[in-house]
Amino acid sequence: MTGGPHAEGCDVVVVGEYYWDLIFTGLPEVPRLGADLFARGFGMLPGASFTTAMALHRLGLRTVWAADFGTDLFSRLALEAAQAEGLDDRLFRRLDHPLERVSASFSFAHDRGFVSYAVRDDLPPAPEVLDAVAPRALLLQSFRLEPELLALARAARQRGILVCLDCQHVAHRIDTPGVAELFREVDVFLPNESEAIGFTGEATAEAALERLATMVPTVLVKRGAAGAIGLSRGRRCSVAAPAVAVVDTTGAGDSFNAGFLYGRLRGCDFRDSVALAVACGTLATTGHGGSTLPDEDGLLAMVRHEAAASS
Known part of the structure; x- marks a missing residue:
């Protein structure tokens, strides 16, 4: 893998670990001590940042x-x-020891x-790589209060790169020292509902959204089957899931996350970008892990179908 014909630049840099996912579906109940459960469905594939x-x-998108x-x-x-997917490997680091995830x-x-289980978290790449790959957007899939992540986000903002941050069930809270400093370098924050409520201490997703939007210009709260709510520079939207x-x-x-960035980088307005995000997340649920991720035609077809059904 060499990055193909666009090796001089790209649309998005995704920063974050893979996990090798063993996915059990069709379980009769939530696993508990003393229970021997058998699943009716199973999938095995890479997930986490690989999926994005x-x-x-x-x-x-490059x-x-x-x-x-x-x-x-x-x-x-x-x-x-x-390699089978044809992903650009310019920022892969191959280490000479095991790194199980x-x-x-x-x-x-x-x-x-x-x-x-993970041996350790990845360290983000050095800020200088942004000059080598010249992205339009930087997506930080792991929310960690570490100087390397802050330096990368700050360097991206200084270069006019859109900085997006996922949440991933962080242990710290909105008032933890270092959070406000990191948020100053972030354009888009993408927690799910339980993360947003736990992170802010608010009682509802709507209240969490309001509070987070005082710190980050654009905030989206993923709500699973309920879709998503978002607030961007005073503009609010709510999109139901298909x-x-x-x-x-x-x-x-x-x-x-991928669906939202697709919309944003293709020049869609805020609500349409959220609709693309919800559709992309929804299509992913129709198979194990990322096995049913859509291509561009498939994503746009779902969005058009939903728009026609609601008109």
């Missing part, structure tokens, strides 16, 4: 994924999947849970 990078790539890989089985499988997901139609037969919700939020 793959979704962006399938939507036709995407560079920054991630670390080791000598272990899961790293090798993830690298093989990235594996996650078992117990997934239901309304939500999912994980049991995960009705589909849900197989697995693993990776839906990662796919949502």
